[in-house]
Amino acid sequence: MRELVNNIKNQAIASLSDASSLSELEILRIDIFGRSGKFTLASKELKNLKPEEKKEIGILINETKNTLETLFIEKKNELESNVRVWFDPTIPAIKRPQGRLHMITRAIDEISSVFEKIGFTRTRYPEVEWDYYAFGALNFPKNHPARDDWETFFIDEKDSPKYGPMLLTPHTSSGQIREMERLKGKPPIRMINLAKTYRRQSDASHIPMFHQFEGMVVDKDISVVNLKGTLDYFASNFFGKERVTRLRPYHFQFTEPSFEVDISCNVCKGSGCKLCKEGWLELGGAGMIHPNVLKAGGIDPNVYSGFAFGWGVERTYMMKEGLAVPDIRLLYSSDLRVLSQL
Ligand code: FA5
Numbered sequence: 001m002r003e004l005v006n007n008i009k010n011q012a013i014a015s016l017s018d019a020s021s022l023s024e025l026e027i028l029r030i031d032i033f034g035r036s037g038k039f040t041l042a043s044k045e046l047k048n049l050k051p052e053e054k055k056e057i058g059i060l061i062n063e064t065k066n067t068l069e070t071l072f073i074e075k076k077n078e079l080e081s082n083v084r085v086w087f088d089p090t091i092p093a094i095k096r097p098q099g100r101l102h103m104i105t106r107a108i109d110e111i112s113s114v115f116e117k118i119g120f121t122r123t124r125y126p127e128v129e130w131d132y133y134a135f136g137a138l139n140f141p142k143n144h145p146a147r148d149d150w151e152t153f154f155i156d157e158k159d160s161p162k163y164g165p166m167l168l169t170p171h172t173s174s175g176q177i178r179e180m181e182r183l184k185g186k187p188p189i190r191m192i193n194l195a196k197t198y199r200r201q202s203d204a205s206h207i208p209m210f211h212q213f214e215g216m217v218v219d220k221d222i223s224v225v226n227l228k229g230t231l232d233y234f235a236s237n238f239f240g241k242e243r244v245t246r247l248r249p250y251h252f253q254f255t256e257p258s259f260e261v262d263i264s265c266n267v268c269k270g271s272g273c274k275l276c277k278e279g280w281l282e283l284g285g286a287g288m289i290h291p292n293v294l295k296a297g298g299i300d301p302n303v304y305s306g307f308a309f310g311w312g313v314e315r316t317y318m319m320k321e322g323l324a325v326p327d328i329r330l331l332y333s334s335d336l337r338v339l340s341q342l
Pocket of ligand 1: 212252255284285286309312316
């Protein structure tokens, strides 16, 4: 048995030094260590030996195995370092996927910078808000049916004796009173409040979490003319030079008069087409700040007046890019097939 093991070892060492390729080495490995390899079969004989021989031959088998395995590894390394690596510099490189900011992050930056140029200050107010700032101080009487329009998420928390229920703010208008308070009721105010807003709505044109931007200006002698001028400035700087806005009478509890703002359609330039029907696309709400709201913010409505407007970032940006997104919820679906196109 000792002789058999030594023979296998010597033959293996000789063949190893002759092996000139990785495939030859693999054939040799199978011949020695494979399931029916010479060394494997010899090792199996160990159990048939007499006990006194078993120990000695067992040691020999172990040593031989270790020696041969080391030699195999060394030979493999040697052969691999000889393999020539072909490098063809004309093969096109693998294109790594490139990340970029989400469309809505880009929109937020763009919208803020348009308003910052004409002196608006970007603000952000709490997303988890009190009823007082979202409704109460905005001239909504308690249980007024108009509150239903906002389909608010309420927080399961004790009501504040002063501010009422806690909720997720359904619109950035909650920032109006907060900004008046921050400035201690002292105009001039030029605020652009851009933040996340929440409503219990989910369909092709509504998402439960979306973004709004709220403009507010308060000063002496502010009129609808200033509102219209600001909206037209935004329309031409954000959407394109020839775009203008139009105001339609509407109702909001916190503005008087109130308007819906439309922008001229860029496809038909206002004459009416399949996209817009009558030449105009709807953007959002606006109006002159209600005297009661100014009073709630500590501002005297007999001295000061102001305007405000609030639009959805998602819808505004989709309109700018002319994006035919069939379902607004796709914007937040994290589906790379969608995101890589935006
Ligand atoms: C408001 O939220 C008023 N606070 C706007 C306002 C501000 C009026 C200041 C007057 C003065 P409205 O509910 O219409 O208004 O929402 C404004 C815009 O938010 C909509 O035009 C739309 O673009 C966007 N919006 C509303 N709900 C959703 C929603 N669930 N998903 C996506 N966008 C929405």
